[in-house]
Amino acid sequence: MHPFFCIAVVMTVLQLSESQRITHFTACMQGDKLRLDCRYENKTANLLRYEFTLTKDREELIASTLQINFFSQRYHDRASVNVSRNLVLLYINKYGPLDKGTYGCRLQIDNDYTDKQVSTVKVMKDYLERCCGNSLLNSVPCLLFLLLLPLLQAVDIV
Numbered sequence: 001m002h003p004f005f006c007i008a009v010v011m012t013v014l015q016l017s018e019s020q021r022i023t024h025f026t027a028c029m030q031g032d033k034l035r036l037d038c039r040y041e042n043k044t045a046n047l048l049r050y051e052f053t054l055t056k057d058r059e060e061l062i063a064s065t066l067q068i069n070f071f072s073q074r075y076h077d078r079a080s081v082n083v084s085r086n087l088v089l090l091y092i093n094k095y096g097p098l099d100k101g102t103y104g105c106r107l108q109i110d111n112d113y114t115d116k117q118v119s120t121v122k123v124m125k126d127y128l129e130r131c132c133g134n135s136l137l138n139s140v141p142c143l144l145f146l147l148l149l150p151l152l153q154a155v156d157i158v
Contacts, residue, residue, distance in 0.1 A: 038105035
């Protein structure tokens with residue numbers, strides 16, 4: 001086998017091991033806000049760019065940094081994005097029936113060896129779970145239930 005071929009294969013494997021990928025894309029309700037969590041695995045310090053879309057009859061771009069800091073006219077006042085290491089959050093305030101559909105998260109890291117990573121989640125308001133466990137206020141009911149569970153079992157309620 002030619003040594004240059006071996007080096008090319010090793011370099012390709014090393015490049016792919018340094019890339020990013022979307023690990024989870026989930027939706028939940030936080031009060032009257034829809035929260036979309038786009039979690040990703042990132043092994044570089046390169047600049048992350050994102051794009052969120054909503055598809056019903058056609059695809060509508062909500063927010064993007066793939067296109068220069070774009071917010072759609074419809075969501076301009078209602079949508080906000082928070083970016084942290086391994087997580088991009090999209091919040092849509094005053095979520096209503098017109099906002100249901102299939103949401104997409106597209107990530108791209110500059111100088112990454114993989115193409116854009118894309119994931120989708122179907123969102124229907126009646127079937128959304130409440131966001132829980134990300135802040136102390138959201139986790140208090142869950143914690144209270146766990147603390148009261150032995151008492152409820154002792155009284156044969158559960």
